[in-house]
Amino acid sequence: MKKTLLFGSIMVLLMACGGVKKTQEALNTGNYTQAMHKAIKNLSENKTKKGNQPYILLLEEAFDKYSQRELEHIAFLKKEGNPANYEFVYKGYNQLKQMQERIRPLLPLRVMEENRNASFKFRNYDSEILAAREQLSQYLYDNANTLLANGKYKSDFRQAYDDFNYLLEINPGYGDAREKMEEAWQLGQDFVKVNVLNDTEQVIPQRLEEELLNFNTYGLNDLWTQYHAAPRKDIRYDYEMQVAFRDISISPEQISEKQIIKEKQIKDGYKYLEDDNGNLVKDSLGNEIKVDKFKTVRCNFYQFTQHKAAMVTGMVSYIDLNTKQQVNTYPLSSEFVFQHIYANYQGDRRALENDLIALLDLRAVPFPSNEQMVYDAGEDLKNRLKDILVRHKFN
Incomplete structure (x- = not known):
């Protein structure tokens, strides 16, 4: 009774505190985990x-109610006798232990x-x-082994x-589970x-075809799909x-010419300043002004401007070899x-801006061959093909 009165007085005094209020609300609504976390x-x-005194009492009450509820739920699952509940029982005990381990470093907590x-x-x-x-572990092994032995579909x-x-995550090295997992992976x-x-x-350049078919460079990270360029x-x-x-369209080699006329005023020495009457103007020291x-x-x-363009267009098609039907197509272009x-130039290059002057140091270069253009x-085609590979899902 004394504990209840003290707890009530503390809560009344500190109810304005948002953190305490939210923790109390979580406790009152049965969200014990959230109350304990806060x-x-x-x-x-x-x-x-x-x-922070109210948090000690809230944690004490929330942990007690949480433990009681979880243990009652675990007891019910065990009594039900359904093997599908084994995972919930295992996780339930682990969560109880983990919550204790979170509280333990805080002890003692003085009220x-x-x-x-x-x-x-x-x-x-x-x-x-x-x-x-x-x-x-036994349930998972038996269930997986049955699927492996009797499976008809890759999803099995x-x-x-x-x-x-x-x-193997919860029980590393369990029997021959790793070998069985490898077998399931191969079949799936x-x-x-x-x-x-x-x-x-x-x-099509041989080098381009080899690079397009080098699926190791695409970083697909797809567990269930293997592409083979050499079946x-x-x-x-x-x-x-x-x-x-x-x-594959390749434009002709073109050189276009553009003429630009530039004019600019530049310094060309100096002269002596004269007044309207043609007399030299002097400064306050008597020096003639320049x-x-x-x-x-x-x-x-x-x-x-040298210009040449290449356009490559195509199509990526997926065919189901069991039904001989085309299942999807994707356009491919680059x-x-x-x-x-x-x-x-002709004339005085001092009339040109710096960006134009830089072009004067350049000369014509050989056009790339058609093969090099393709x-x-x-290069861009590989990126587009990767997008298709990532986007396409079989099942």
Whole structure:
């Protein structure tokens, strides 16, 4: 009774404190985990602060109610006898232990007005955790093994893989689970053979084709799909990916010329300042005043632009080899533009701005070959192909 009165008086005094109020609301609505998290956070910062006293009582009550509720729920799940509950039992015991480990470093927590330490009924759950883990491990193994032995679809083998993987996370080295998981992975994969088709009248550079088909460079990180540019006879392929080049257009080599006339006033020595009567003007010391003399210079600037462009278009198609049906298509295109600018001039180059003067140091360069143009267009093509590979999902 005394404890209740003290708790009530403290709460009335500090109800205006938003943190305490929210923690109390969480406790009152049965959200014990949230209430404990809020209380632990504040007490971790300063457990002896007078303003944090309410959090000690809130944590004490929330932990007691949380432990009671979780243990009752675990007891019910055990009594129900459903193997599907093994995971909930295992996780329940672990969460109880973890919450105790979060509170333990804060102890002792002194309740000043009651002249006592807060009471937390800790239990050692290690035996329960180990027993629950063993039950769950056996259940996961049996379930995954059944899927592996009787599975008809790739989704069955992928589920078996997930179960074996989870089993090894909670119980590393369990029996032959790792070997079984590897087997499930092999059976759950989609194997895709890749075929490049050239329907154009241009030669596709060998280097570009090799780089397009080097799937290791794409960083796909897809657990369930393997692309093979060189199909293997010992693998039954599920899909074929066709990369078909439909058209390769290469523009003629062009050089365009543009003439720009530039004029500018520049300094051209100096002259003596004269008044309106033609007399020399002197300063206060009697010296004749000098002023800058300007003249206009002119320059004919000739800018030359070398230009050549390549456009590669195609289509990526996925074909289901079991049904012989096309399942999806994606357009594929890329353009590369070669452009080089140089210039020369006639006249006085002092009339030119700095950016134009820089072009005077450049000369014409050889145009890239058609093969090089196609290869350069392929650099962007690889990025577009990667986007398609990432976007396309089989199942």
